[in-house]
Amino acid sequence: MNLKRNFFLIAVALCFLAACKVKKEEKTTLQEQILAIKSEFAPDKRVALFDVEVLRKNDIHILRGESDLPNAVKAFKERLTKENIEFVDSIQLLPALDLGKETQAVINISVANLRSDPKHSAELATQATLGTPVKVLKKEGSWYYIQTPDKYLSWVDNGGIELMDSERADQWMANDKIIYTEIYGHSYKDLDKKQVVSDLVAGNVLEVLGDSDVFYNIRYPDGRQAYILKEEAQDYEEWLENLNPTVEDLVNTSHTLMGVPYLWGGTSTKGMDCSGFTKTIYFLNGMVIPRDASQQVHTGKPIDSTQNFDNLQKGDLLFFGRKATDSTSEKVVHVGMWIGNNEFIHASEMVRVSSMSEDAPNFDEWNRNRYLRTKRVLREEEEGLINLTQTPLFKD
Numbered sequence: 001m002n003l004k005r006n007f008f009l010i011a012v013a014l015c016f017l018a019a020c021k022v023k024k025e026e027k028t029t030l031q032e033q034i035l036a037i038k039s040e041f042a043p044d045k046r047v048a049l050f051d052v053e054v055l056r057k058n059d060i061h062i063l064r065g066e067s068d069l070p071n072a073v074k075a076f077k078e079r080l081t082k083e084n085i086e087f088v089d090s091i092q093l094l095p096a097l098d099l100g101k102e103t104q105a106v107i108n109i110s111v112a113n114l115r116s117d118p119k120h121s122a123e124l125a126t127q128a129t130l131g132t133p134v135k136v137l138k139k140e141g142s143w144y145y146i147q148t149p150d151k152y153l154s155w156v157d158n159g160g161i162e163l164m165d166s167e168r169a170d171q172w173m174a175n176d177k178i179i180y181t182e183i184y185g186h187s188y189k190d191l192d193k194k195q196v197v198s199d200l201v202a203g204n205v206l207e208v209l210g211d212s213d214v215f216y217n218i219r220y221p222d223g224r225q226a227y228i229l230k231e232e233a234q235d236y237e238e239w240l241e242n243l244n245p246t247v248e249d250l251v252n253t254s255h256t257l258m259g260v261p262y263l264w265g266g267t268s269t270k271g272m273d274c275s276g277f278t279k280t281i282y283f284l285n286g287m288v289i290p291r292d293a294s295q296q297v298h299t300g301k302p303i304d305s306t307q308n309f310d311n312l313q314k315g316d317l318l319f320f321g322r323k324a325t326d327s328t329s330e331k332v333v334h335v336g337m338w339i340g341n342n343e344f345i346h347a348s349e350m351v352r353v354s355s356m357s358e359d360a361p362n363f364d365e366w367n368r369n370r371y372l373r374t375k376r377v378l379r380e381e382e383e384g385l386i387n388l389t390q391t392p393l394f395k396d
Contacts, residue, residue, distance in 0.1 A: 030054045030061070033079050039073035047151035048290070049137075052091055054078065061087040068094040068137055068147070080267060094145075096138040105146065106172060106221040110199045111268040112151075112160035114157060118143030124265030125154040125292055127276070130178070130243040131205025131221070131394060136163065147387065147392055152291045162221035172207070173396045177236035178216050180204040180228065183256055183269045187226035189369035190214060197226035201269045204281055205236060205394045236395055243389055245285035245380065247314035251339045254281050260351045266281060267291070274335050277347035278317055282377065283335060288386035288393070293335035299384045300375035307371055311358055312338045315378045320370045 007093045016388045034052060042048035050072050052065035061080070067073050073091050081089050095103040102198045105127045115122040128134065128148050134156075135147040142158045157320070164172065187206075189195040191214075198220070206218040206228070215227040217380045263271025267279050275293040282289045290296050304311050312318075320334040336346030346367075354364035377385060386393065 003188050004247040037076045063088050066092040102163040103136050104164045104169040105136050106163040106357045108162040110223045112152035118155040127267045129203045175207045178208045178233045182232040187228050229245045243286040250315035254345045257351045274347045286388045294332040296334045298379050300377035303375040305372040314340045316376050318374050319372045
């Protein structure tokens with residue numbers, strides 16, 4: 001009897017080990033598939049969401065999480081089916097159903113602060129300026145998870161946006177607009193300018209209802225009406241028609257931002273970080289470029305990587321950071337713009353001009369030593385660069 005009992009226990013143990021091995025192999029396969037999908041469809045979590053995990057209950061795998069990428073979810077399920085893995089699909093595709101039809105919005109204040117998490121104490125991830133259309137993906141309390149035109153994902157509180165359904169968003173797009181062109185200013189309740197309605201920054205876009213010799217009568221996305229001095233703004237379509245930015249235009253725009261304070265996550269004239277600064281320069285000249293320096297470096301045409309600054313032209317973007325080694329990868333952490341005369345302008349403590357020349361009073365030894373490469377984005381056409389004359393971002 002003892003011998004039979006021992007054989008039985010050994011058999012049970014072997015079956016248990018075999019089952020554990022199968023489960024371990026399945027778990028490894030599932031993890032590999034998730035990583036493969038992320039690598040293919042969402043390599044940069046700042047601009048694409050595939051937050052999915054697999055739970056096992058009895059012999060069934062439950063797919064749980066959320067994504068704004070239907071093709072990624074479809075590909076993931078197809079791979080599991082091919083591996084003969086049974087599953088229950090509980091992945092939530094965004095936009096979330098509880099949003100109803102209001103899955104679009106327009107930034108409703110001069111500068112909306114967009115956070116990495118749905119709370120005011122969270123990191124400032126980026127900003128979006130008045131009139132920017134955004135996608136709305138989900139809601140948590142009074143916060144909305146949105147995606148900006150450059151695909152950046154972040155949270156905004158409900159005071160920063162005006163929610164819209166597709167019909168209202170289409171109507172807003174069709175309405176005539178003006179673009180605010182001064183670095184900073186205000187809109188007013190009446191023509192006497194005694195009562196401010198809101199502050200304004202360069203690049204704000206508003207619906208225009210009419211005009212006089214001195215003022216534009218404008219309307220905010222939430223319906224507020226106000227007046228803006230005509231000398232501080234321009235008809236949006238005329239602004240587009242006149243866009244043909246030169247390298248000197250880029251330099252001139254950058255100089256208007258001198259002294260603007262450094263703000264981590266800032267992309268407006270109220271405050272900006274290094275990549276927010278270069279992004280703002282190009283936006284005010286009709287081009288939307290990626291948000292972060294580590295994203296901007298992957299766009300444009302390669303110009304230099306050996307400190308041969310003779311090859312650079314004004315408007316080129318210079319990238320700085322940690323060089324790659326045998327054990328570490330390259331890390332881009334800073335960006336500035338070349339303005340000629342061996343100088344570049346960048347946001348570092350404030351917007352300032354630095355030199356690559358050792359004998360110059362503004363020589364920037366720190367950044368010269370960590371210089372990585374230069375890219376040219378002016379008039380380049382590729383994914384990640386939005387030319388407003390070709391893409392109707394604010395006006396159909």
